[in-house]
Amino acid sequence: MNRPIIPSISLVLMLLFVSCQSPKKEEKKGYVSAELIDSSFVLPEVRPFAQAHASTLVHVSGKNFLVAWFGGTKEKHNDVGIWLTKGDGKTWSEPVEVAKIREVPHWNPVLFKDKNDDIILFFKVGSEIAIWETWYIKSSDEGATWSAPQELVAGDKGGRGPVRNKPIVLSDGTWVAGASNEEGVWRPFVDLSKDQGKTWEHNGYLKVDIDSLGGEGMIQPTLWESEPGHVHMLLRTSGGYIYRSDSKDFGKTWSDPYKTSLPNPNSGIDLVKLTDQNLYLLYNPDNSNWGSRAALNLGLSTDNGKTWTDLVKLENGKEGDEYSYPAIIQWDNHIAMTYTWNRSNIAFKHFKINNN
Numbered sequence: 001m002n003r004p005i006i007p008s009i010s011l012v013l014m015l016l017f018v019s020c021q022s023p024k025k026e027e028k029k030g031y032v033s034a035e036l037i038d039s040s041f042v043l044p045e046v047r048p049f050a051q052a053h054a055s056t057l058v059h060v061s062g063k064n065f066l067v068a069w070f071g072g073t074k075e076k077h078n079d080v081g082i083w084l085t086k087g088d089g090k091t092w093s094e095p096v097e098v099a100k101i102r103e104v105p106h107w108n109p110v111l112f113k114d115k116n117d118d119i120i121l122f123f124k125v126g127s128e129i130a131i132w133e134t135w136y137i138k139s140s141d142e143g144a145t146w147s148a149p150q151e152l153v154a155g156d157k158g159g160r161g162p163v164r165n166k167p168i169v170l171s172d173g174t175w176v177a178g179a180s181n182e183e184g185v186w187r188p189f190v191d192l193s194k195d196q197g198k199t200w201e202h203n204g205y206l207k208v209d210i211d212s213l214g215g216e217g218m219i220q221p222t223l224w225e226s227e228p229g230h231v232h233m234l235l236r237t238s239g240g241y242i243y244r245s246d247s248k249d250f251g252k253t254w255s256d257p258y259k260t261s262l263p264n265p266n267s268g269i270d271l272v273k274l275t276d277q278n279l280y281l282l283y284n285p286d287n288s289n290w291g292s293r294a295a296l297n298l299g300l301s302t303d304n305g306k307t308w309t310d311l312v313k314l315e316n317g318k319e320g321d322e323y324s325y326p327a328i329i330q331w332d333n334h335i336a337m338t339y340t341w342n343r344s345n346i347a348f349k350h351f352k353i354n355n356n
Helices: 011-020
Strands: 032-041 051-061 064-072 079-089 096-097 107-111 117-123 133-140 177-183 187-193 218-227 230-237 241-247 258-263 270-273 279-281 295-301 308-317 323-331 336-341 345-355
Touching: 032 308, 032 336, 051 336, 051 345, 064 107, 064 117, 064 336, 064 345, 079 107, 079 117, 096 117, 096 133, 107 323, 187 230, 218 270, 258 279, 279 323, 279 336, 295 323
Parallel strands: 051 107, 051 323, 187 218
Antiparallel strands: 032 345, 051 064, 064 079, 079 096, 107 117, 117 133, 177 187, 177 218, 218 230, 230 241, 241 258, 270 279, 279 295, 295 308, 323 336, 336 345
16 A cells, blocks of 8 residues: 655745745836936036026937027026027037017927927927927028028917927827917827827817815826827926826827826926837926925836836925926837926936836
């Protein structure tokens, strides 16, 4: 008669221990890291203006970028124009003023590359935000030369097209620009173009509950498409937090904006969706209206913006410092960004995103 094989107690414990262990590689599955490639200041020590703000950038080819901003004595001064430089992330050309329609303040340039690799530079013109005009110039030679300025929507006041952040191109080819109006209550909307920017359709303001929000309202949407026709925006607000709205019909109609967990001191934000489907957001982590812009973070969401973690703390300054109005772009598994550095310079950073 065969006796049953009874394993020793030590062997049983050893097998249980091994079975409960997960391979080290599995523990790190889905881990995202940002590898710094380049970090520099865009402007030289000696420059022909006192202040620089509201930068924008575009990746033109290879290692080359264009960066634009508004520069002059101070925001709202009549000598403020739109300036531009080209560089590889390490060194930059001397800044050149590329747009000055007339002797009134210019504002909020936005660089955008279309499917033909033409570069469009949108910007605002006007002594007050409520009467902004939107103008644009185009370049077919990576910013070496530019077309004559044209008004985006002739005669329109208050701003059309992209108010501060880059447009996105949806899966059906529609261009969507995050826009807003600051006459009275700040109100966001999107401008839609079905013909590659030739004409634009203002599709109506989103609902702003100013009584519950407090302060001025909400402006400057940053956009992404999660799946065909499903478009989303995050919004700068006066309510201490970033708000969100969603569309299921290619940006034609939008949900009422709702509060997220992300703080916002009434300062500009911008994001991109990378090929890994994750979202990368630049924001100031303070939750008081007109609060601190002394810290600037790169946030990461792996669930379409439902939850966020901080991937990189880009700046953590002292009281009175300003690191604001960020812009971010993506290509392949790379992101690059610019932002205002104490109104005296424009900071540039380039990261490679690694997914393990």
